Amino acid sequence: MTRSLQENVDSIVLTGTPAVPGVVAAPAIRPVPRIRIQDETARVPESDRASQSEALRHAAATVAQRLRERAARATGAAAEVLSANAAMAADPGWRQAAEAFLAEGRSAAAAAVGATEQFAAMFAGLGGLMAERVTDLRDVCDRIVAELTGAPEPGIPTPAGPSILLADDLAPADTAGLDPDLIVGLAMSLGGPTSHTAIIARQLGIPCVVAVGGLDEVPAGTDVLLDGGAGRVLTHPAPEAAAAAVAGYRAVAERAARWTGPGATADGHRVEVLANVQDGAGARAARERSAEGIGLFRTELCFLDRESEPTIAEQAALYGAVLDAYPAGKVVIRTLDAGSDKPLRFAAHAEEANPALGVRGIRITEQDTGILDRQLDAVVAAANGCRHAPWVMAPMISTVAEAKSFAARVRARGLTPGVMIEVPAAALMAAEILRYVDFVSIGTNDLAQYTMAADRMSARLAAFTDPWQPAVLRLVAATAAAGRTLGKPVGVCGEAAAEPLLACVLAGFGVTSLSAAASAVSAVGAQLAAVTMADCRRAAEAVLSATDPRSARRAAADILN
Structure with missing residues (x-):
């Protein structure tokens, strides 16, 4: 300080x-503080335990339903998180742990807290992305306790x-x-x-x-x-x-608001400016923000909070809503990215010591190829009548063999195959991977986490997962160079693409498309339009010579501003 x-x-x-x-x-x-139970060790008579169990069941079901309703009104990452939290409130494992506390004579509220802290300790011990769920879990518990006690819902x-x-x-x-x-x-x-x-917060523009x-x-x-x-x-x-x-920033924001695309530098070098979405409402909002297309369509919303796998028809309806928003535009669909902090109820997820390094993304569908095949069939059904076949990419690819196998399945259905570059191994093998797929998209969030060996949710390690970390940017640059050599598109769909200054650096590396939250699209497009490709390349070279994020930012700003 x-x-x-x-x-x-x-x-x-x-x-x-x-x-x-x-x-x-x-x-x-500041937020309303969490509700504190006065005496968590107080015992209730055995004759009241059945009513306490029923009260807990009803409160948890009520909270789950409220979260589902909020998820239905939300879009993008917000909808995904709310759906996942609704699943937490209805989780049978949590309920079983709470019942054990009820059997000891705890009140319904105390049992909810006890079960939550039991799961919180387990999640924290697992580390990685699971540790982030502790905040979500306690938030769900607070809402259940508020429902039980008649207190206002915290928030x-x-x-x-x-x-x-x-x-x-x-x-x-x-x-x-x-x-x-x-x-x-x-x-x-x-x-x-x-x-x-x-x-x-980025999606909301806050x-x-x-x-x-x-x-x-x-x-x-x-x-x-x-x-x-x-x-x-x-x-x-x-x-x-x-x-x-504030006035200085508003002037910049007003310039961004006037940008209507398409994405290009001041000297006419094309860089597609796309949006990350999760449903049809998000895609329509992106179109209103001048996004040229969809660079990342997260398909998890159709799968989370489900007791059984969604049918091909159910999936096709969700995918079709996004494709309808861009009938003649580019839409890149990412296949199911679940596991780790987004477990599927209908998939057999074994307990793992470190889920972030476990069975997630493409590894789930490799264990059950039917999930992937049915999802690809749903994409085909949704795309029927579209002018351009969607591009489809797989998450968490680590090897050339995974990319080759995925590409074969996608091509067999007449779709355009690509993969996510989120693992350093994939970035290092980008040239070999690109021989089998038609494009790659770099997920800088996970790439930073795995490159820096730092949980991206950890406050104490936040500096390590800064998207300006030189080691991460060198992997991005190497991937872009592989794309240039083979004449294949290389996009970025991680949060790095939402930062206007860094977006110009990425363009300087040779990245051909940038996909960000819809709220960031106009700012990225306006910044690109204010600089030349020569500026972007000079900034990219300067950044690659930096040894820390602060000096990388400064080097880029000196050239681009």
Whole structure:
């Protein structure tokens, strides 16, 4: 924590990790605290235990249904997270653990807390992406306890005017419900730049800084200036300085709002600017934001919170809604990316010591090829009548053999095959993989996690998973070079593509398409339109000479700004 010599004497500058760019100034608010049970060890008479069990069952079912309804109204990552949380509330394993506490004489509320902490300890011990589920799990428990006790559901208060939300951590379920007109900024003590909360904040267009040191000491009501691009939170800013900073960013945002595509640099070099979506509503919103097409269609929504595998017809209906939004445009469909923090109820997931390094993505469908075959058949059914066959890519590819096998299945159905580059092994073998597929798309979120051996959800390790890490960018550059040599497209669909300055660097590497949350599309397109390809290449060269994220950012900014 350091004092700023240019601001008020009471001003304090707090630094964190940039997550969503934007500059806003407003008073701070904080979430409603978690409900505390006065005596978790109190015992209820045996005659009341059946009624306590029924009360817990009813409360959990009510919360699950509310989350499902919110998921139905949401889009993109928000819908996925809400669906996953609904599944948590209805999880039979959690209910069984709670019943054990009820049998000991605990109240329904105490049993819910006991079961939750039991699962939280297990998830935390597993590490990786499973550790992120602890926040979600406790959030679901808080909602169940509130339902049991008749208390208001915990979450974010509705402020009287625009406010900046400060929190230790924020459940994605709460983030998904934020109103961007009232919550204009978000700062968290914990979290990483690619956590679900940060991804949802980007989808909503809310400037966000994560892993902010000293944030706990800032009380609600404090005037705050937040710079999401710089990872900076300033308390008690001088009013004139805050107004100037906000006005400067608004000018940039207004320039972005005028961009209507297509994606190209100032000297006419084409770089497709696409959107990441999860359903038809998200695709239609992306079209309104001038996205040229869909660079990442996540298909998990159709599978999560299901007791049985969705039918081909059910899948085709979901896929068709996205294809209908871009009947003549490019749509890249990613096959099921489940496992790890997104288990499937109908798939036999064995317990794993480290699920993030276990059976997920393409590895699930290799164990049961019928899941993949039926999904590809559903894509074919959905694409019937489309002018262009969809592109289809597989997640978590690690070997050339996996890519070759997947490509054969896709081509047999008349579709265009590609794979995700999320594992360093795939990046290093990109040239060999590209001999069998027609394109690749780099998922920078997982690529950063696996390259840096750092859980992308860990606040203490957030600096390691910064998308500007030189080691990660060198793998991206090597993959792009392989694509140029073979004349095949290389896209980026991770969160790195949503950062305008970094998007220009990626174009300089030779990346041919950038796919981001719909809210980031216009800013990326406008930044590309303001620079030449020569600028992008010079910035790319400068970044590859950097040894840390801060110097990489500075090197790019010196050239591109």
